[in-house]
Amino acid sequence: MTALFLSALLLSSGIRLWLSLRQAAHVRGHRDAVPVEFAGGIDLASHQKAADYTLAKGRHGRFDLAWGLVWVLLLTLGGGLQLMHDTVSTVFDPTGLWHGIALFGLLSVSGFLWELPGSLYYTFSLEARFGFNKTTAALFLSDLAKSTLISVLIGAPLLWCVLWLMRSMGAHWWIWTWGVLIAFNLAAMVIYPVFIAPLFNKFEPLKDEALAARVTQLLSRCGFRAKGLFVMDGSRRSGHGNAYFTGFGAAKRIVFYDTLLETLNPDEVEAVLAHELGHFKHRHIVQRVAVFALLSFILFALLGWLGQQDAFFNGLGVSSRSEALTLILFSLLLAPFTFPLTPLMSYWSRKHEFEADAYAVAHARADDLVSALVKLYRDNASTLTPDPLHSLFYDSHPPAAIRIAHLKAAA
Numbered sequence: 027m028t029a030l031f032l033s034a035l036l037l038s039s040g041i042r043l044w045l046s047l048r049q050a051a052h053v054r055g056h057r058d059a060v061p062v063e064f065a066g067g068i069d070l071a072s073h074q075k076a077a078d079y080t081l082a083k084g085r086h087g088r089f090d091l092a093w094g095l096v097w098v099l100l101l102t103l104g105g106g107l108q109l110m111h112d113t114v115s116t117v118f119d120p121t122g123l124w125h126g127i128a129l130f131g132l133l134s135v136s137g138f139l140w141e142l143p144g145s146l147y148y149t150f151s152l153e154a155r156f157g158f159n160k161t162t163a164a165l166f167l168s169d170l171a172k173s174t175l176i177s178v179l180i181g182a183p184l185l186w187c188v189l190w191l192m193r194s195m196g197a198h199w200w201i202w203t204w205g206v207l208i209a210f211n212l213a214a215m216v217i218y219p220v221f222i223a224p225l226f227n228k229f230e231p232l233k234d235e236a237l238a239a240r241v242t243q244l245l246s247r248c249g250f251r252a253k254g255l256f257v258m259d260g261s262r263r264s265g266h267g268n269a270y271f272t273g274f275g276a277a278k279r280i281v282f283y284d285t286l287l288e289t290l291n292p293d294e295v296e297a298v299l300a301h302e303l304g305h306f307k308h309r310h311i312v313q314r315v316a317v318f319a320l321l322s323f324i325l326f327a328l329l330g331w332l333g334q335q336d337a338f339f340n341g342l343g344v345s346s347r348s349e350a351l352t353l354i355l356f357s358l359l360l361a362p363f364t365f366p367l368t369p370l371m372s373y374w375s376r377k378h379e380f381e382a383d384a385y386a387v388a389h390a391r392a393d394d395l396v397s398a399l400v401k402l403y404r405d406n407a408s409t410l411t412p413d414p415l416h417s418l419f420y421d422s423h424p425p426a427a428i429r430i431a432h433l434k435a436a437a
């Protein structure tokens with residue numbers, strides 16, 4: 027088990043490092059000239075900013091990769107998890123469910139502290155250097171306090187329930203646990219936009235009447251009913267812009283980031299929204315949920331089997347046994363072993379983007395979507411010249427040049 031785990035971990039990290047270095051080399055190689063197809067919309071300074079931003083994020087990503095690798099090795103083969111288990115045992119009865127909850131708590135706090143330097147650097151140095159960070163120290167702390175409180179209020183009872191099922195449901199506990207987690211995820215999709223998102227951002231009805239009228243027209247043209255149009259103060263934290271849908275059935279709402287409305291003209295907003303409607307009409311979200319349910323069913327079956335194998339614990343540096351340890355070790359295994367799925371999921375997502383673009387072209391104007399995309403690439407400093415292999419592996423959206431060529435061909 028140790029050898030298998032180490033090989034998967036090192037192989038997946040090696041591939042990620044190699045792809046990241048390829049991306050850096052490609053972006054650096056194309057830094058000096060704006061690609062011809064963007065020559066009108068993007069000036070050299072913006073292009074170079076995007077290259078520098080991509081390179082800086084890549085460097086940070088490689089640091090994160092190494093830092094995360096050290097953490098996983100410390101926890102497993104380094105005996106960190108066993109040490110945490112023993113520490114918690116000095117306070118809680120190691121056979122009780124509270125022991126498991128305390129172990130998860132200790133692991134979360136230490137994992138958070140381990141990642142803190144990296145995330146502080148990312149938000150307050152890297153993002154700030156490129157003018158994207160709007161988060162103040164006070165906002166960072168209040169976000170942290172709120173999200174901690176929510177994780178404790180929601181996470182602890184959920185975890186208790188899962189640990190109890192693992193203990194009480196016999197050999198098929200994993201089917202029960204899977205069912206509970208799927209139900210929880212569906213509930214979260216309903217609860218999050220209405221109760222949790224407003225704790226972090228302000229949502230106000232769209233005031234621009236002319237724009238609201240156009241959006242309403244687009245919606246009725248597409249046979250789509252929504253509960254409301256909202257503007258979110260995304261600019262409180264970051265300069266990156268976006269638009270999205272949340273909710274189900276008649277409770278659907280459309281949310282625009284204020285940063286998006288500042289950048290795009292009404293034609294472009296309409297085209298972006300038509301693209302988002304395309305995702306809805308093609309049932310991309312439903313498909314995603316279904317695939318997630320199926321994949322997690324397979325993973326839980328695997329977890330049910332692994333939890334009975336001594337080699338699973340011993341090979342990963344843990345001599346004690348508990349429900350919580352089973353879950354934690356499995357979650358550490360997950361990343362290296364599901365890594366080969368990354369390019370498949372990315373491919374699938376890019377296919378959805380093409381379908382949504384085709385829908386947008388049918389219900390709004392392709393030229394407007396193109397000019398909206400060019401503005402968004404420019405303002406988000408997204409690179410126009412990704413390494414093809416890196417893009418094939420990771421990109422959830424088609425590369426700018428290919429996507430725009432498709433749109434222009436459809437216009």
Ligand SMILES: [Zn+2]
Pocket residue numbers: 301302305378379382
């Ligand atoms: Zn999309």
